[in-house]
Amino acid sequence: MGREGTAEAVHDREAKDRTGAILWIQAEKTVPAPFDLKLSCHNFETVVYWNYKNVSLRPRFRVQILKDINNADSETTETSFLRQDISSFVTHIYDSYYVNVSAMKESEISTSAVSPQFSYRKDLPAEVRCTLDFPNVTLSVKDGQITFTFSHPYQVYKDTPMVKKLNGCEECNKFKYSVSYNETDTYNYECLEEVCKETFHIPGNSDQHCISLSGTELNINSGKYVNVRRPRSVGYISSSSLCALW
Numbered sequence: 088m089g090r091e092g093t094a095e096a097v098h099d100r101e102a103k104d105r106t107g108a109i110l111w112i113q114a115e116k117t118v119p120a121p122f123d124l125k126l127s128c129h130n131f132e133t134v135v136y137w138n139y140k141n142v143s144l145r146p147r148f149r150v151q152i153l154k155d156i157n158n159a160d161s162e163t164t165e166t167s168f169l170r171q172d173i174s175s176f177v178t179h180i181y182d183s184y185y186v187n188v189s190a191m192k193e194s195e196i197s198t199s200a201v202s203p204q205f206s207y208r209k210d211l212p213a214e215v216r217c218t219l220d221f222p223n224v225t226l227s228v229k230d231g232q233i234t235f236t237f238s239h240p241y242q243v244y245k246d247t248p249m250v251k252k253l254n255g256c257e258e259c260n261k262f263k264y265s266v267s268y269n270e271t272d273t274y275n276y277e278c279l280e281e282v283c284k285e286t287f288h289i290p291g292n293s294d295q296h297c298i299s300l301s302g303t304e305l306n307i308n309s310g311k312y313v314n315v316r317r318p319r320s321v322g323y324i325s326s327s328s329l330c331a332l333w
Contacts, residue, residue, distance in 0.1 A: 118146060120197040121169075121188045128205050128217035131247035133177045135186050136170045137200055146190040146197075152176040155183040155204055155212070165191075178248045180307075183211045207249070207307045219244065219307050221264075221300055233296065234286040235266070240304040242281050264302025 121137040128134075135150065150171045153161045162176045177184055183206040187199040203214035222237040241259045244250045253259055262278045268290065276285050289296065 118144070118190050118192045118195045118197040121148060121190055121200040124186070124188055124200040124202050126186065126202050126205060126215065128177070128207065128215065130219055131174065131207070131244055131249045132172070133174050133205075133217070134170060134172050135188065135202060137188050139169060139190065144190075144192055146192045149187075149189050149191055149196070151187040151189075151199070153185055153187065154179065155185060175248050178252050180207055180249055180253060181211075182206065183208075183213050209303075209307065217307070219304065221302065224300060226298075228289070228296065231289050232286050233268075233289055233298070234284070235298070235300070236282060236284045237300075239278055239281050239283055240302070259304075262302055262304050264300060267299040267301075269297050270299075 119139070119141055121139050123138040124135065125137070126133065126135045137148075139146070139148075145167070147165050147167050148169075148171070149163060149165055150173065151161050151163045152173055164171065164173070164176070171188075173186065183204050185204045186202040188202075189199040190197040204212065205215035205217055206213035207217040207219075209216060219240060222240055222243050224235050224237045227234050239260075239262055241250070241262070250259070260279055262283065264276055264278070264283075266274045266276070266285070266287070268274070268287070272290055274285075274287050276283075
C-alpha cells in the first residue's frame with residue numbers, strides 16, 4: 088500500500104472516530120442520566136429515589152444493586168417510575184450496598200447515577216447507616232416502680248427479606264439494650280425472650296418521667312424516646328400518657 092493509500096485509511100479512521108463521538112454525544116443528549124439519587128433504608132425497607140430532567144422521553148430506568156463486601160454478582164430490576172423499592176434485593180445483613188440507576192430509551196442507555204454506600208450493620212463501611220425503630224413499648228408506674236414491656240426486635244422484623252435469610256441465627260436471639268431515666272440513671276439489660284420485660288425503682292419523687300431506650304440487634308442501632316407523666320391521683324400510666332418521639 089502506498090503513502091496515499093495509508094493516508095486515506097488514516098483519514099477514514101479519523102472520520103469514523105469523529106462520527107462515533109458525534110453519535111455518542113447525541114445519545115447522551117437523547118437519553119440524559121438520572122440525577123439527585125437518594126435512598127431510604129429503615130426497618131429493613133430500602134427504597135431508592137431519583138430525579139429526571141426530561142420525563143417526556145418516557146424512559147425506563149435500570150436499577151442495579153451491588154454488594155460492596157462480598158463482590159457477588161449484581162442484581163438488576165427495571166421501572167418506569169422515579170423510585171424503586173429494592174428491599175427484596177437487599178437481603179444480606181453482613182454486606183454494604185450501593186445502587187446504580189441509568190435511563191434507557193430503545194437501544195440507548197445513559198450514564199449511571201450512583202448512590203452512597205449503605206449498610207444496616209454499624210461495623211461495616213457505609214456513608215448511609217440504616218436503622219431500626221425500637222419496638223413499641225408499654226409502660227406502667229406502680230408502687231414507685233416503672234415496668235416496661237416490648238416485643239423482641241427479632242419477632243417484630245422476622246418476616247422481612249433480610250431477617251428471613253438469617254434463619255437459625257443464634258445472634259438474632261440476643262438483644263442488648265439500655266434504659267436511661269431522666270438523663271441521670273442508666274440501666275443495661277439483655278433479652279432472650281420473645282417478649283422483653285423489666286422493672287426498675289423510680290429515683291426521687293418527680294411527677295415527670297422521661298426514659299430513653301436504645302439497643303443493638305444484629306449490630307444495628309435502634310432507639311426510642313418516651314415521655315411519661317404520672318397523674319398525681321392514680322398510681323399507673325395509661326397508654327394515652329405515652330408519647331413516642333422517635
